Amino acid sequence: HDIAALARALPKAELHLHIEGTLEPELAFELADRHGVTLAYPDVAALRAAYDFDSLQSFLDLYYAGADVLRDEADFYALTRAYLERAHADNVRHVEIFFDPQTHTARGVSLPTMLAGMRRALLEAEARDGISFRLILSFLRHLSEADAIATLELARPFLHRIDGIGLDSSERDHPPSKFQRVFAYCRELGLPVVAHAGEEGPPDYIREALDLLNVSRIDHGVRCAEDPALMARLAREQTPLTVCPLSNLKLRVVDDLREHNLARLLDAGLKVTINSDDPAYFGGYVNDNYVACIEALKLSAGQVVRLAKNSIEASWLDVDAQARLL
Ligand code: ADE
Numbered sequence: 001h002d003i004a005a006l007a008r009a010l011p012k013a014e015l016h017l018h019i020e021g022t023l024e025p026e027l028a029f030e031l032a033d034r035h036g037v038t039l040a041y042p043d044v045a046a047l048r049a050a051y052d053f054d055s056l057q058s059f060l061d062l063y064y065a066g067a068d069v070l071r072d073e074a075d076f077y078a079l080t081r082a083y084l085e086r087a088h089a090d091n092v093r094h095v096e097i098f099f100d101p102q103t104h105t106a107r108g109v110s111l112p113t114m115l116a117g118m119r120r121a122l123l124e125a126e127a128r129d130g131i132s133f134r135l136i137l138s139f140l141r142h143l144s145e146a147d148a149i150a151t152l153e154l155a156r157p158f159l160h161r162i163d164g165i166g167l168d169s170s171e172r173d174h175p176p177s178k179f180q181r182v183f184a185y186c187r188e189l190g191l192p193v194v195a196h197a198g199e200e201g202p203p204d205y206i207r208e209a210l211d212l213l214n215v216s217r218i219d220h221g222v223r224c225a226e227d228p229a230l231m232a233r234l235a236r237e238q239t240p241l242t243v244c245p246l247s248n249l250k251l252r253v254v255d256d257l258r259e260h261n262l263a264r265l266l267d268a269g270l271k272v273t274i275n276s277d278d279p280a281y282f283g284g285y286v287n288d289n290y291v292a293c294i295e296a297l298k299l300s301a302g303q304v305v306r307l308a309k310n311s312i313e314a315s316w317l318d319v320d321a322q323a324r325l326l
């Protein structure tokens, strides 16, 4: 209906998107063929059928296995280009993309290889479709802080091509405090930092991300609702939350989208945004996430406009570039 049409038509920014999570099964098989790799599933339908998760970890196991087909510059280009075509179709005007270098360096793929492929697609989309971009290097929190520090050292010669730092992967038992030193080092280098927190992990992990890591946004953050004082702080400080509704549904953070607290957080004045996280795995790109929320949560036109505006205001674009999109 017309609120869904409004959501599709509004200019939007996507701020929580893992490039490895945009690998559609069709492209996974194409790249596997190209490299002579055998996937654990016989065909596209069988792979897609395996995308039936009961937790963050059950997804991550498949996500890291899928990334094995990404081997050279052309693969990272094809992956990023395919995502940007979907984003453009959804009227996404600005993207801030996570990539997980440790997933690839562990397999012998170099950081310059990943960066070259992603940037070739990003620069093309910027020229062709006017999509602006930032790249966020994300540390894997199930690995050690020493591994994150080594990754940052590896990235030092390329920091002019890296716009910020993130923290993702298995949240439980890997609190933000584990990465306090490497995040301080990143901030000394002038990099803005964000972290996944309060997806599966407790509200205290959100507090740690704010107080120990000095993040400028919280990725997910939906479990803040369990802590009224924290919720009030997030509203007061206008810390953006990059919420991913279909991800939360697929990973059983919520059992039914009608129970999702996105509208409640928005109405409480928090700077909530809608994002797709890992769209190839969770059944939808940005507009699919908007439409699913409009239907499940009966969002009003005003709420939809607020969400799209928030995405632009929560971005790392300067105020003039933001103003051109608002
Ligand atoms: N890596 C990719 N998607 C993720 C998510 N939703 N949470 C944590 N790590 C991730």
Ligand code: ZN
Binding pocket: 016, 017, 018, 168, 196, 219, 277
């Ligand atoms: Zn994520």
